[in-house]
Amino acid sequence: MSHEPDPERTPDDPQALVNQLVELQVLRERADGQLRRRPEFQRAYDTYCDVYLDADDEEFRDGVADAFWLDPEEAEARIEEFGATREELAAFLALRSFLDDDPDQVELATMANLVVGAHPPSPVPDVLTELDDETYEPYLDAHPDAVVFAWKRNCAPCDVMKEELDDVLAAVPDGHDVAGVDGELSAGFRSTYELTAAPSVLCFRGGELAESAEGRQRPDDVAALVDRVYGGDAAE
Incomplete structure (x- = not known):
């Protein structure tokens, strides 16, 4: 990955920087405009988050000083002046390590702010229609007999289940649509269907939850599960 400086773009042009981050495979923009970090970048970001999110004030100050080539007093003043956060420092360092060619520091700091504001990568596999609190009700109106899977990031049981996803989906009867939700970002969905664990499988009939299974x-x-709900329609 590389990029050439764009003389027409300034740090005050956030949409241009968003476009740049999308081009550089740092962010993904969904059709609804929501920004998500890409998994490859998220791994770099998580590495620096592990270092700095629990850092004490002195460690945080020293991290800012090292990142911006400042002495500790200057770094402390910058933190106060700009309200810098540990998440932004982690994003700044992750971007600097992830990009082949660094933008200048001001632009990189602005990019870091955009990265922090983006959502993490979705745990919903690409093969599933992704739903959220705004879309699951219209989806169930249109697909009243759907099977919906709820997932979570950094979830070992979810990852194991995804390894068998082809066989899992093959068990769903023909004519029944399948979708997925990011449980962490869909608190309304979780509350409505009283979900307490991920992954979860929810089978709907006539738009109403018929039966679910957690774990x-x-x-x-x-x-x-689908045989109990859909009877003779279940895949053989």
Whole structure:
């Protein structure tokens, strides 16, 4: 990855920087305009978050000093002046390590602010229609007999279940649409259906929840679940 400086773009032009971050595979912009960090960049960001999110004030100040080539007193003054956060420092350092060619420091700091404001990568597999609190009700109106999977980031049972996703989806009867939700970002969905764990599988009939199962579900478990709900329609 590389980029050439654009003389027409300034740090005060955030949309141009968003476009740049999308081009550089740092962010992904969904059709609804929501920005998400890409998984490859998120890994770099998480590395620096592990270092700085729990850092004490002195460690944070020293991190800012090292990042911007300042003495500690100057770094402390900058933190106070600009309200710099540990998340922004982690994003700044992650961008600097991730990009082949660094933007200047002011532009990189503005990019870091945009990165912090973006959502993390979605845990919903690409093969599933992704829903959220704004879209799940219209989706169920249009697909009243859907099977919906709830996922979570950094969730070992979710990751194991995704390894068998092809077989899991093969257990869903023909004619039943499948979708997924990011449980962490869909508090309304979780509350409505009283979800307490991820992953979860929810089977709907006529737009209403018929039955659900929480925790990792093997393909045979999903087959049994959909057979109870949809009867003879279940895939063989």
